[in-house]
Amino acid sequence: MVGLPALPDLGGAFDRVLATAQNGLEVLRLGGLETGTEPAPFSIVETEKMFRLRRYFPDTRTDGPQVVMVPPMMVSANVYDVTEQNGAVSILHRNGITPWVIDFGSPDSEEGGMERNLADHVMAVSRAIDLIIEATGRDIHLAGYSQGGMFAYQTAAYRRSSGIASVITFGSPVDVLAALPLGLPAGLVVPGAELLADKVFNRLWVPGWMARAGFQLVDPVKTARSRIDFLRKLHDRDALLPREDQRRFIEAEGWVAWSGPAVAELLRQFVVHNRMMSGGFVINGDLVSLTEITCPVLAFVGDADDIGQPLAVRGILRAAPGADVYESRVPVGHFGLVVGSTAGAHTWPTTSDWVSWQEGTGERPPLVEEMPETQDPHGTGVSMSSRITHGLGSVADAGAGVSRELLGIATSLQRTSRAVAQESVRTVPRLLRLGQIQSGTRISLGKLMSENSKRAADKELFLFENRVLTHAQVNARIDNVVAGLIECGVRPGSHVGVMMDTRPSALVVVAALSRLGAVAVLLSSDGDGDIPEMLRLGECLTVVTDPNHLDVAAKHSDRVLVLGGGSGESRDIDSADGASIIDMERIDPDAVTIPSWYRRDPGLAGDLAFILFTRSGGNLAPWPVTNHRFAMSAFGAASAAGLTDRDTVYCLPPLHHASGLLTTLGATVVGRSRIALSERIDPETFAMEVHRYGVTVVSYTWTMLREIVRTPDFRVNQYNPIRLFMGSGMPAGLWSEVLESYPRARVLEFFATADGSAILSNVSGDRVGSMGQALPETNPVEVAAFDVVRNRLIIDGSGYVRKAGVGEVGLLMAKARHRVDTSSTVLRDVFIARDRWEVSGHLFRRDAADDLWFFGSVETVIRTSTGPVYVPPIEFALSQVRGVDQVAVYGVGEPDQQVAVAAVTTRSIAGKSESLTVSALRIGLGGLPAEERPHLIWVVDEIPVSDSYRPQASRLARRGVPKPGARVWYRDPAGRYRRYTRNVAAEANWSGFDASEQASS
Incomplete structure (x- = not known):
């Protein structure tokens, strides 16, 4: 008998359709399936403008360890209590730990929430820590997920670990540029991030739905797959319920808005400038560096995390050398570090064991190990096997793979070629502007600072004594000092002596004199005997000084203006020894009547701007610097050093030295870099301030770095941010030791003739002792054959001066291109008919590579x-x-x-x-x-x-x-x-x- 075909199970199919419809209706009506789970109990113990402080399980005792958990800005504070059994707060509580959670709320529903910045969040975390310590009498363990972990690091650094037993982070990047999401190259991301920070997020904010979409777009394939999987199983309620709380959190409930200023600051400080690594980020007006973290650190690293990529997370080892840094690797992506079954089995039990170990009540957890020092500089830390094993999307894989391939190609190029490509965008416009300057062009220090203030008013300019001054603040201070100078009778063209320590007030005075059109005569207080001669040669009847040099200034000048050193109300400055002393701090700039003749930044290129001093034959000689000479040095040095607004320049030389005025102040203003100033030069201060300020470039003169490099017990983090030392006069032996002590940095040595007609620099920095070649767009130079014994140029058979051969010591000459801009001897018809060359008085030897080597002046x-x-x-x-x-x-x-x-x-x-x-x-x-x-x-x-x-x-x-x-x-x-x-x-x-x-x- 032939069997009949089996009939379809119509009843089972109908049940599936009915279950799908019922569950789908519940999802549409409630946003998800009702799981029957309850959130962990908590009470709000403190409510402030920035946050609400939750204490979970309020009915239990609080005499055990305390853990404070910080969420990211875009994620709800409920991220630590998504699932009943595997939630962070529940597991910590079961292990005898009191969990506290900081709830920032959603900025779009909080008063003033859309004006919040990053510093507000860090200060809120610090405030919450103080409240908990006050309530419990115990130090706390500070934990944070993703950006919440960045807040934890920043707070620990801001507090210098005070009251913090340890820091615990989950997928929190530190070296952001080392491994960006999706493996995107930093060279592509940084300009875009800077544009968004400066032009977009200073006006807009990010709603919660956009934050959710951005997270999901990191792996769109996985997001689509999970949604399809949910729909396919919609009939099977039992299969969906274990993950329903987690799904609802990711799909809808877990996201809150970002305030625009906070996003802009995040992009600017920690993406564009990468200051979690370099240091020098600003919190509530204070400069902060992760080097000031001294408590133990545990960083959870997701093997398949494409947001907080392992290489970026492990940057904490280099950024915080004073801390004992550990890690725990988890085989999940970014969200799985804190939510889900793996987090419940690995992350939170390990966190509990870590806290017990730090409290001295347990052993080191088996899943915790010391963070390794060796890192792959070309990868992100997410292996391909991890991506495949943990289901990350093929789109992300392709993007990361292509990005790494491109980066690999880029790093295979020669260093010099790469440097040219990177610097050309910012260097070429500077050199073009320098080449276009004529004697009637309006250019001056004051004008450059005015331009910077318009372009970057809210960005930092001066860093000093842990204080930060923005371009706008400095510009306002310059204008106030201009009003004070006018009130004191200073007019355009007046020669005014400046005798001040290298502090913000000194730089402001020099800029104010430039803005007024006066001439700043930079005086050295090193040796009382030279000051009368400087005043005579500088033709100045008035001296501006600070309180530290008041006695010396009043001794030699009849008219002294005192600026800086604090408020005039708290000090007693009176005329003495017949000198007229005016405390400019007591002048109200708003009460000064600005005369009709005042024109802001009137200086022309051919105008005298500064007077420095040099020694010639043992005698003091004035060194006049026009605005054009200043611009040549400033633009040339900024281009040679590749300075940008991502640099922080540590200004150590005094302003009366050319390296302080031209190479440091001038170049940093042109580069719109931050200027870090120091009161003293010693190894301890240097090591501290390099990291606190995030110093990338150190300026120097002569043997200034000697004590720092050669002090036996001097220690500096090998991962310090310094990339360049720039200055003049460094001895060759010290030069070599600087390179040995800072192998990732180079030395950029400048040489300028006394009148500034020739400016040389060893831009490549690979030949110790070489002065290099003339900076682009500055005056071309030549070495003329010179008879040192007879002290005269050597003439060839045609009647012109012979050019010195390779290896022959000769006289440096600079081609005179601006007739009105020279104070040196100018010779005509030197090498060819109708040429004009300025005589420097310095001897050089040219080698086969066309580099110049200094052999002293004719007089020495x-x-x-x-x-x-x-x-x-x-x-x-x-x-x-x-x-x-x-x-x-x-x-x-x-x-x-x-x-x-x-x-x-x-x-x-x-x-x-x-x-x-x-x-x-x-x-x-x-x-x-x-x-x-x-x-x-x-x-x-x-x-x-x-x-x-x-x-x-x-x-x-x-x-x-x-x-x-x-x-x-x-x-x-x-x-x-x-x-x-x-x-x-x-x-x-x-x-x-x-x-x-x-x-x-």
């Missing part, structure tokens, strides 16, 4: 009976000798009969000076011809330095030829060094100089 050449001896090559060689600390080379005696003396100090280790051997001297000076080595090498206790840290050889030269002794060596006829004894001194005749007389004295 030591003229011995056997020929010229150049100072810089000796200092270059000796500074690299093992055990040598400082070097100063000088000549003693009459011209053509001089003795070349090299004074050196030796380094001290544990209070004991290192020994200096003849072998070390022979090897160190071996590259110089015997006749160009010093006659005597003298180990001295100290080499005096100026306030710009330049070794002052003139003070040693006044002491004459050193006396014979165990710390002096002389050069024998073969060029070797031997001990300088009384017998040698009695018999020697150093190039005609009678040493026996010195030996017997």
Whole structure:
């Protein structure tokens, strides 16, 4: 008998349709299926404008460990209580821990919520911590998910870990640019983030639905798949209920709005500037760095997390070197770190065990390990196997894969080519503007600062003593000082001395004088004896000073204006010693009548802007700087250093030095960078402020970095943000040690002639001691053949000056392109007919790579009976000798009969000076011809330095030829060094100089 086909189960199909309809109707009506679960009990223990503080399970005792949990801005505080059994608060409570949750609410329904910024959230967390400590008498464990973990890090740094037993984070990125969501390249994301921060989110806000959509778009394939899976199982209520609370949270209930200012600040500080890593972010007006976190840290890392990617999360190890940092790896994506079955089985039990371990009541959890130091710099930390295993979408996979491939190609290019590509966008416009400046162009320091204030009014400009001043605040202060100067009788063209420490008030005074059209005469207080001569040469009858230099200024000037150092009401500044002293802090700028002649920023390129001072033949000489010369240095240095508003420049040189005024202040204003100022230069302050300010560029002069680099116990985080040291005069030995101490940084050494006609820089930074080449768009330079003995240019057979050959020492000359902008000697018809060249007075040698090497000025050449001896090559060689600390080379005696003396100090280790051997001297000076080595090498206790840290050889030269002794060596006829004894001194005749007389004295 043939069997009949089985009939379909119509009753079962009907039941499925009916169940689907019933469940679908419930979803449409209620937003989801009714699960019957209840949220964990909590009470609101404090309500403030920014937050409500929840204490869960309020009926239980609170004498155990306390955990404070912080949600992200865009996620509801209920994220820690999504599921009844696996929720964070329930698991922590079952383990004897009191859970507290900070509820920021939804900004769009809170009073003033849409004006909230990041600092408001951090201050709210800090305030909640204080309330809990006050109520319980215990330090707390601070936990945060995603951006809530970033808040936790920032709060711990802001409080310097006070009251915090440990920090626990879940998928919270620190090195944001190391691994952006979807593997997007930073070079693509950063400009877009900056544009959104400055042009979009300062006007708009992000509603909750948009935050939800953005989260889901991170993996659109997975989102679509989960929704289809939900619809396919809609008939099976029992299969859906275990995950229904989690689904409803993700699909609808878990999202809140973002305020525009908070989003803008997030993008600006922690994406564009990546200041979680570099430091120097601003909280409530204070500068903060994660290096100030000292409590233990546990970071949960999602193996498949494409938002808080492992590489970005692990940045905390480098950002917080003072903390013990641990991690726990979880095989989930971003949301699964805190919600779901894996979180219930791994994240929250491990968190409980961590708290017990930190409280001393348990062992280290088995799933917690020390965070590894070695990281893959080219990946994100999310492996392909993790993506496949945990179901992340193929679109995300493709995006990440392509991005990493592109990044791999980019990093394979040569460093110089990459640098050119990165810098061209911002460098070319600067150089074009510099090239277009004519004598009648309006350009000045004051005008540049006015332009910056219009473009970036609310961005930080000055960082000093943990205080922050924005462009707008500084600009308003400049205008107020201008009003005060007008009230004190200062007019355009007036020469006004400035004698102040490198503080914000000093920079404001210089900018105010520029805005007024007056001339700032920068005075050094290093040595009272020079000040009257500076005032005479600078033609200034008025001096602006700070309280620290008031006595010195009043001693030498009849009219002194005092600015800075605090409010005029709290200090007593009166006229003394016949001088007229005016406290400018007591002048009300609003009460000053601005005269009709005042024109804001009137300076033209050809106008005199500043007067610095230099020494020529031991005598002070004025160094006039026009607005054009200032612009050449400022634009050129900013381009060479690649400065942008993402840089923070640590300004160490005094303003009266060219490195302080031109290279640092000028270049940072052009680059719109932040300027960090310091009251002192010592290793401890340097290490602290580099991280607190987020310093990326350090400016210096001469031996300024010596104590910082060579102090035996000096320690700085190896992951510090410094990328560049820029300045002038650094000895070669110190230069090499700086590169060794900061292997990720380079040294950018500038050289400028006294009149600013030639500006050189070793832009590549890969040749220690080289001055490089002329900066683009500054005056071209040439090395002319020069007879040092006869002190004259060498003429070739055609009657023109011969250009010096490769390796030949000659005279540096700068092509004169602006007729009205020079104070030096200008020669015509030099190399060809009708050319014009400015004579620098400095000697250089050009090498085969076209780089220039400094051989001193014509006046510093030591003229011995056997020929010229150049100072810089000796200092270059000796500074690299093992055990040598400082070097100063000088000549003693009459011209053509001089003795070349090299004074050196030796380094001290544990209070004991290192020994200096003849072998070390022979090897160190071996590259110089015997006749160009010093006659005597003298180990001295100290080499005096100026306030710009330049070794002052003139003070040693006044002491004459050193006396014979165990710390002096002389050069024998073969060029070797031997001990300088009384017998040698009695018999020697150093190039005609009678040493026996010195030996017997």
